[in-house]
Structure formats: C-alpha cells, structure tokens
Amino acid sequence: MNNYLEKVLTDVKNKNSHEIEYIQAVDEVLSTLEPVINKHPEYEKIALLERMVEPERIISFRVPYINDEGQTIVHRGYRVQYSSLIGPYKGGLRFHPSVNQSIMKFLGFEQIFKNALTGLPIGGGKGGSDFDPKGKSDGEIMRFCQSFMTELQRHIGQDVDVPAGDIGVGEREIGYLFGQFKRIRDAYEGGVLTGKGLSYGGSLARKEATGFGLIYFMREMLIANGNQSLKGKTVTISGAGNVAIYACQKAQEYGANVVAMSDSKGCIYDPNGIDLDLIKQIKEVERGRIFEYKNKHPEAQYFECTGEDSPIWNIKTDIALPCATQNEVNLNSAKKLVENGVIAVGEGANMPCTKEATEYFLEHNVLVAPAKAANAGGVATSAIEMSQNSMRYYFTFEEVDKKLNDIMVNIFKSCQDAAEHYNLGNNYVAGANIAAFRKLAKAMKAQGIV
Ligand code: NDP
Numbered sequence: 001m002n003n004y005l006e007k008v009l010t011d012v013k014n015k016n017s018h019e020i021e022y023i024q025a026v027d028e029v030l031s032t033l034e035p036v037i038n039k040h041p042e043y044e045k046i047a048l049l050e051r052m053v054e055p056e057r058i059i060s061f062r063v064p065y066i067n068d069e070g071q072t073i074v075h076r077g078y079r080v081q082y083s084s085l086i087g088p089y090k091g092g093l094r095f096h097p098s099v100n101q102s103i104m105k106f107l108g109f110e111q112i113f114k115n116a117l118t119g120l121p122i123g124g125g126k127g128g129s130d131f132d133p134k135g136k137s138d139g140e141i142m143r144f145c146q147s148f149m150t151e152l153q154r155h156i157g158q159d160v161d162v163p164a165g166d167i168g169v170g171e172r173e174i175g176y177l178f179g180q181f182k183r184i185r186d187a188y189e190g191g192v193l194t195g196k197g198l199s200y201g202g203s204l205a206r207k208e209a210t211g212f213g214l215i216y217f218m219r220e221m222l223i224a225n226g227n228q229s230l231k232g233k234t235v236t237i238s239g240a241g242n243v244a245i246y247a248c249q250k251a252q253e254y255g256a257n258v259v260a261m262s263d264s265k266g267c268i269y270d271p272n273g274i275d276l277d278l279i280k281q282i283k284e285v286e287r288g289r290i291f292e293y294k295n296k297h298p299e300a301q302y303f304e305c306t307g308e309d310s311p312i313w314n315i316k317t318d319i320a321l322p323c324a325t326q327n328e329v330n331l332n333s334a335k336k337l338v339e340n341g342v343i344a345v346g347e348g349a350n351m352p353c354t355k356e357a358t359e360y361f362l363e364h365n366v367l368v369a370p371a372k373a374a375n376a377g378g379v380a381t382s383a384i385e386m387s388q389n390s391m392r393y394y395f396t397f398e399e400v401d402k403k404l405n406d407i408m409v410n411i412f413k414s415c416q417d418a419a420e421h422y423n424l425g426n427n428y429v430a431g432a433n434i435a436a437f438r439k440l441a442k443a444m445k446a447q448g449i450v
C-alpha cells in the first residue's frame with residue numbers, strides 16, 4: 001500500500017481500535033485506491049482521505065419507551081451524518097440488537113460511496129438503534145418509533161438528512177416515524193423520510209427497488225462476461241426480508257431457479273424452486289420464521305444455523321446472493337461456494353462478504369457484484385421518491401422501474417470503466433470504489449477545506 005494510504009489506515013485503526021466493522025469497511029476501500037492515490041499526490045496535503053473517513057457528525061441519544069407490561073425500557077439511538085458533500089445526508093435506519101457505533105459508522109461510510117455511484121445528489125448517513133422489533137406488538141413498535149423520532153426530528157429535514165429503512169425498519173416503522181415527525185414539526189415535509197407508504201407520499205417500486213436493482217446489476221455483469229444470462233441458473237439467496245424477497249422475484253422473472261432462502265435461524269432448500277408467495281405470506285404478512293415454509297412444502301429441507309458458517313452457502317449454486325447482513329459469507333463459506341462451482345456473487349446486503357471471502361472469490365475468477373454498486377437501487381429509488389415529493393407528483397410503477405433499471409446499467413458501466421481504466425480486468429469491487437472515490441474527491445477539492 002502507498003505510504004499515505006497506509007498512514008490513514010493505521011490512524012483509523014489506532015483511533016478506533018474497538019470498531020471492527022468500521023475498520024473493515026475503511027480497509028476494504030483504501031486497499032483498492034492505490035492506483036488513484038499514486039496519481040494524485042496533492043490529496044495528502046489537503047487531508048482528503050482523513051476527511052473522507054471521519055464522519056461530519058455522530059449523534060447518539062437515549063430512547064425510552066413503555067412496553068406492553070408497563071415497564072420502561074431504554075435503548076440507544078444513533079444518527080451518523082457522515083458526508084453532505086454531494087447532497088443531504090441519506091441512508092437507512094437499522095433496528096437490531098447488534099447495532100452499535102461501529103456498525104453505524106461502517107454503514108454510513110459505505111453509504112457515501114454507494115450514493116455517489118447512483119449519480120444522484122445524495123450524501124451519506126446511517127442511523128438506528130439496538131432495539132429488537134422481533135416479537136414486539138404494534139403498540140410497542142409505535143411507541144418506540146415515536147420516542148426515537150422525538151429526538152431524531154431535530155437533526156433531520158428534507159434538505160438536511162433523509163432517513164429510510166434498513167434491517168428491522170420497513171413500511172410500518174417508517175409510517176410511525178413519519179407520523180411523529182409531522183406531529184412535532186407541524187408540517188407535511190414529505191421528503192424527510194423515504195420508503196413511505198403509498199397512501200401518504202411513498203414511491204411505487206421503492207419496496208422492490210433494492211432487490212430488483214441487484215438483479216439488474218447481475219444481468220449486466222453476466223452479459224459483460226461471456227454474454228451469459230440468469231435464465232436457467234441456480235440461485236441461492238440469504239435472508240427473507242425486503243431485499244431478499246424482491247431479488248428472488250426478479251430472478252424468477254428472469255428464468256432463474258431460486259432454490260434456497262434463509263433467516264437468522266436457518267435456511268430452507270427447495271430444489272423445485274422457492275414458492276415466493278408463501279415466503280411473502282410468512283415474512284411480510286405473518287412476520288413468522290422461515291422454517292414454517294415446510295408446513296406447506298414438506299418436501300423442502302430445513303438446515304438450522306448452528307455455528308459461524310451459514311448453512312445456505314453449502315448448497316450448490318451458480319449464483320449466490322447474500323441479502324441478510326454483514327460478514328455472513330466468510331472464507332469457509334467462500335471456499336465451499338467455489339468448490340461447488342459458483343460463477344457469480346451479488347451483494348444485496350451491505351458488506352456481506354468478509355475481505356478474505358471477497359479476495360478468495362476474485363482469485364478464483366468468481367464475478368463479484370460489490371454491495372456499494374449492486375444494492376444501490378434502493379437508495380437511488382429513495383432519491384426518486386424525494387424528487388416526486390418535491391414535485392408533489394407521482395410517477396407510475398413502470399416509470400420508476402425504468403429509471404431504476406437505467407441507473408443500475410449506468411452504475412455497472414461506471415464500475416466497468418474504472419476497472420478497465422486501471423487495468424483491473426473485471427474486478428468490479430475495486431472498480432466501484434474507484435469510480436465513487438473519483439467523484440467524491442472532485443467534489444471535495446472543489447469545496448475547499450471543510
Ligand atoms: P429486513 O429486516 O427486511 O430483512 C433482514 C433479513 O436478514 C431477515 O431475513 C433477517 O432474519 C436476516 N438477518 C438480519 N440480521 C441477521 C443476522 N445477524 N444473521 C443472519 N440473518 C440476519 O432487512 P433488509 O432486507 O432491508 O436488509 C437486508 C440487508 O440489505 C442489510 O444488510 C441492509 O443493510 C441491506 N440493504 C437494504 C436496503 C433496503 O432498501 N432495505 C438497501 C441496500 C442494502 P431474521 O428475521 O431472522 O432476523
């Protein structure tokens with residue numbers, strides 16, 4: 001690694017030694033930037049990298065609420081306002097017991113690059129809480145969201161910071177958050193949150209956007225590498241949430257055979273092809289567990305998660321789509337996938353592959369669609385939702401889907417061009433980082449020392 005990159009990474013490690021996910025995300029980006037940094041020695045003088053890795057602002061706050069038993073519970077809320085370089089802070093809210101400052105910072109850092117790749121005017125941010133929505137009543141969810149927003153509202157706005165959903169935050173939570181924002185601020189500021197319900201300002205196709213976008217990116221990547229297609233390919237998808245469900249839907253529409261999906265407890269394997277209507281019923285309507293799939297399809301197999309390695313990656317597949325959470329594909333899983341002949345990995349989740357896993361895939365000529373590029377369709381469509389709110393207008397489903405498709409085609413092209421420009425072949429992981437970085441560096445230079 002070049003001296004300047006080495007110095008910044010060492011500094012990040014020393015200052016944040018306990019924040020392992022954040023360090024991982026920074027390391028992953030910096031380790032691909034050498035060719036660009038070598039060309040621009042002037043960046044060191046203006047501390048361009050130091051400014052890029054340090055969030056503009058981190059807000060952490062208390063979130064008390066009363067549960068159904070009348071007990072007061074206190075959680076911790078966060079909003080990391082990472083970068084307003086190219087637009088208002090933009091990124092999701094995650095409600096999951098694992099949420100901590102390291103996870104918020106890694107997600108916020110990734111978001112800056114992802115949002116730059118969309119070509120739309122959105123900066124980077126992330127937020128959330130260590131609250132676990134699983135098993136909570138609607139009343140508990142509502143009271144928690146209201147309490148969370150009572151603090152968050154003073155920090156956000158449609159031109160300031162625009163949160164959306166992520167793990168554990170979907171349309172229901174966004175609705176409660178929006179209601180509370182409106183009540184406190186006494187104004188309908190539609191573009192302050194995205195992923196809203198269709199009845200009060202949401203965009204058609206936002207729900208589908210991340211999963212659809214992932215498959216559009218995969219389609220482009222396969223075409224560019226031997227004119228292949230999804231038709232007839234076996235696909236495994238981890239997760240059974242928003243991203244996984246709509247990735248499955250579009251992959252099936254393209255003629256792929258999706259044979260497995262999962263949740264945090266285990267995975268189901270249905271070689272006849274996943275019954276997606278049933279998954280939607282279990283996950284979107286009943287908020288149940290994936291093993292219930294077997295009640296309707298006893299011929300399917302269920303593999304429980306027992307150790308570190310997720311059982312879904314032991315299943316033979318052509319294309320693997322990790323769409324659950326960070327670091328869910330480790331080196332063992334990568335080896336197993338390669339042994340079983342995987343040709344492409346598409347990251348629907350954020351940082352789902354460890355650095356070692358990604359390197360192993362690339363060394364073994366497996367195509368990798370990196371998260372920052374491949375799952376950018378969600379946030380891009382959030383930006384389209386903001387545009388509609390500003391215009392006080394709605395696009396049709398087909399209009400939004402067409403814009404999403406065009407954006408994903410462009411993102412793929414940016415990754416491809418950057419990789420080609422630096423003689424990196426089809427390393428789209430480096431391509432995505434470099435393409436985003438070049439755009440951000442240009443904006444940073446133009447705006448002076450801020
Ligand atoms: P959801 O909450 O809708 O679904 C999450 C899914 O992942 C669930 O099936 C969940 O299982 C599983 N999961 C969550 N945490 C873990 C864990 N620690 N171990 C194993 N499985 C886990 O979230 P989304 O679908 O919205 O998000 C999935 C991923 O995609 C995240 O990485 C998110 O950051 C990323 N993403 C989301 C976007 C969006 O628009 N929603 C946009 C871009 C990226 P269980 O129910 O058992 O917890």
Ligand code: 2IT
Pocket residue numbers: 090091092093114162163164165166194350375376378379380382
């Ligand atoms: O990780 C992500 O890009 C998201 N969770 C979506 C963010 C958004 O603002 O739509």
